[in-house]
Amino acid sequence: MKIGVIFWLATYIISSVLFFSVALIITVLGLRDLKFLTRSQRKVK
Amino acid sequence: MNFTIIDWLILSFYLAFSVFIGVRAKRYVEDLEAYFVAGRRVKVALGSATLIATEIGIVTFMYLGQIGYLTGFSCFVLGIIGAFAFFVIGKTGFVVSKLRKLKVITIPEFYEMRYSKGVRLFGGMILFLGGVLNMGVFLKFDGLFLAEVMGFGLERDVLFLIMTIMLLIVITYTVLGGMFSVVITDFMQFAILSFGMFITTFFILKNVNLFDVANAVVKYYGEEGINPVLNPRFGWKFLLWMLIASVTTSGLWQPVTSKSLSSEDEVVGRRIFTYTGLTLAGRYMIPMFWGVCALAAFGPNVDSQIAMPRLIAKVVPNGFLGLLVAGMLAASMSTYSAYLLAWSSVATRDIIQPIFRGKLDENSSIMLTRIIAVLIGLYLLIFGLFYEIPTTAFQYIAVTGAMYTSGAFGCVAGGLYWKKANSTGAYIALILGAIGPLAFLVLSLFKDFVPKSMHFLLDVNLSGFISFILAGIGMVAGSFFTNKVNPPKNIEFEK
Numbered sequence: 001m002k003i004g005v006i007f008w009l010a011t012y013i014i015s016s017v018l019f020f021s022v023a024l025i026i027t028v029l030g031l032r033d034l035k036f037l038t039r040s041q042r043k044v045k
Numbered sequence: 046m047n048f049t050i051i052d053w054l055i056l057s058f059y060l061a062f063s064v065f066i067g068v069r070a071k072r073y074v075e076d077l078e079a080y081f082v083a084g085r086r087v088k089v090a091l092g093s094a095t096l097i098a099t100e101i102g103i104v105t106f107m108y109l110g111q112i113g114y115l116t117g118f119s120c121f122v123l124g125i126i127g128a129f130a131f132f133v134i135g136k137t138g139f140v141v142s143k144l145r146k147l148k149v150i151t152i153p154e155f156y157e158m159r160y161s162k163g164v165r166l167f168g169g170m171i172l173f174l175g176g177v178l179n180m181g182v183f184l185k186f187d188g189l190f191l192a193e194v195m196g197f198g199l200e201r202d203v204l205f206l207i208m209t210i211m212l213l214i215v216i217t218y219t220v221l222g223g224m225f226s227v228v229i230t231d232f233m234q235f236a237i238l239s240f241g242m243f244i245t246t247f248f249i250l251k252n253v254n255l256f257d258v259a260n261a262v263v264k265y266y267g268e269e270g271i272n273p274v275l276n277p278r279f280g281w282k283f284l285l286w287m288l289i290a291s292v293t294t295s296g297l298w299q300p301v302t303s304k305s306l307s308s309e310d311e312v313v314g315r316r317i318f319t320y321t322g323l324t325l326a327g328r329y330m331i332p333m334f335w336g337v338c339a340l341a342a343f344g345p346n347v348d349s350q351i352a353m354p355r356l357i358a359k360v361v362p363n364g365f366l367g368l369l370v371a372g373m374l375a376a377s378m379s380t381y382s383a384y385l386l387a388w389s390s391v392a393t394r395d396i397i398q399p400i401f402r403g404k405l406d407e408n409s410s411i412m413l414t415r416i417i418a419v420l421i422g423l424y425l426l427i428f429g430l431f432y433e434i435p436t437t438a439f440q441y442i443a444v445t446g447a448m449y450t451s452g453a454f455g456c457v458a459g460g461l462y463w464k465k466a467n468s469t470g471a472y473i474a475l476i477l478g479a480i481g482p483l484a485f486l487v488l489s490l491f492k493d494f495v496p497k498s499m500h501f502l503l504d505v506n507l508s509g510f511i512s513f514i515l516a517g518i519g520m521v522a523g524s525f526f527t528n529k530v531n532p533p534k535n536i537e538f539e540k
Contacts, residue, residue: 001263001267001268001271004118004268004271004272005118005259005262005263005271008118008121008271009118009255009259011121011124011125011326011330012118012121012330012334015124015128015326015327015329015330015331016246016327016330016331016334017327018323018324018326018327019239019242019324019326019327019328019331020239020242020243020327022320022323022324023097023235023239023324024239025090026090026093026094026097026235026320027094027235027236027239028090029089029090030090030091030093030094030232030235032090033087033088033089033090033091033092034091034229034232036088037087037088037091037228037229038229
């Protein structure tokens with residue numbers, strides 16, 4: 001049972017770190033993509 | 046009341062800013078493709094942000110928190126299964142790459158290309174029904190979460206008012222700016238919700254230590270809290286169903302797939318799935334862990350639906366609470382906007398348009414989509430507040446999703462990868478895929494009148510799992526036996 005607990009806690013920690021790191025990277029790179037999306041699209045009046 | 050003036054100010058500023066950004070996006074909508082799939086100009090990072098934001102709402106936190114509270118660590122396996130499904134699609138391009146090549150906007154459009162107009166209409170109706178039933182419980186869980194975290198208690202009138210305002214904001218920018226508004230607001234909401242998740246995790250871990258959490262799981266649930274196969278809520282049947290459902294739902298669930306269909310090309314579409322897959326295990330396990338922490342903090346006898354938000358209200362200080370609620374509302378708004386757009390597009394393009402035999406022009410089509418989005422919003426308010434779900438929220442969401450995805454999996458996978466798939470097989474797959482989940486939902490309403498010999502139909506895991514098997518058999522047998530009288534229609538892919 002102890003191994004199971006350690007396994008799930010380790011999996012949780014790795015997954016959380018991965019989530020927050022990728023979220024940070026996506027947020028930074030997403031700003032560039034957002035500029036591309038809005039600048040390349042013709043504005044309609 | 047847990048909310049102070051600072052919390053209200055943060056929340057009001059966020060809501061006002063969302064409206065401003067969302068409505069501003071209307072100026073980029075120049076045609077049908079711009080409205081429904083953002084002109085297919087979405088790149089990897091933006092596509093990943095919007096896909097993650099779509100699939101995280103308050104309801105997600107609620108059902109994942111609830112299942113964490115009820116099953117301990119054993120539910121973490123769902124995060125691994127979900128991540129696996131996204132990686133499979135990202136690496137192989139299974140279904141999504143070919144659909145992107147065909148430049149469809151909704152999945153039932155593919156049914157018409159490959160099968161017939163009738164299959165498109167029928168498939169569109171099942172997709173719409175499964176989709177709106179699935180979305181119907183979102184608002185209820187949003188209400189429960191906000192009641193606990195903001196400290197309204199049972200003052201449902203105030204809650205109803207907040208939820209109505211939130212829905213009105215989302216409907217306004219979704220109907221005006223279509224996918225452009227959805228993508229731009231999703232991105233902003235993604236950043237805010239990630240920050241909200243971070244501060245919640247920080248304050249929970251500051252107040253509840255990992256040893257107490259591990260001890261609580263072992264004390265209250267024993268082996269069942271660690272091994273999903275031994276947990277009576279899960280077992281092999283459930284895990285197999287989740288494995289199949291994760292791959293199919295990831296590739297065929299309209300709000301998710303539409304993000305891939307909005308991408309620049311199929312390579313970008315696949316990458317969006319791979320990058321989203323990197324975050325998926327965390328996306329599941331972070332709120333599940335909050336639920337497990339609530340078990341450690343309050344013991345196993347609190348209402349499972351409100352245990353996790355009660356813990357948040359207890360540990361997150363004022364000021365941060367406003368930021369957290371803004372983050373959670375951001376999560377919900379991005380989900381509502383994508384779902385509203387997805388289901389209203391399906392209703393317009395796949396149900397109403399085929400009935401009018403394609404006589405609707407672009408402007409009428411967009412206008413109709415806007416009207417249907419408003420009607421779905423009204424339905425959400427009514428259904429969400431009065432319907433009592435018959436199982437855990439997670440399983441309800443999964444079984445209503447299966448109503449469509451099981452049949453759609455047979456039709457789309459069969460249509461893309463098997464030359465003999467024909468319209469008879471498609472009809473049978475759609476009917477057999479919907480029948481198990483529908484039987485479960487209807488019979489649950491009349492549980493006391495169901496004879497004992499038919500109690501297996503009340504097993505949510507069995508009805509979900511069997512729907513995929515039946516749909517697969519229906520597609521293969523239906524197409525195989527009618528291939529000569531109803532020859533399959535084939536489609537050409539661009540090289």
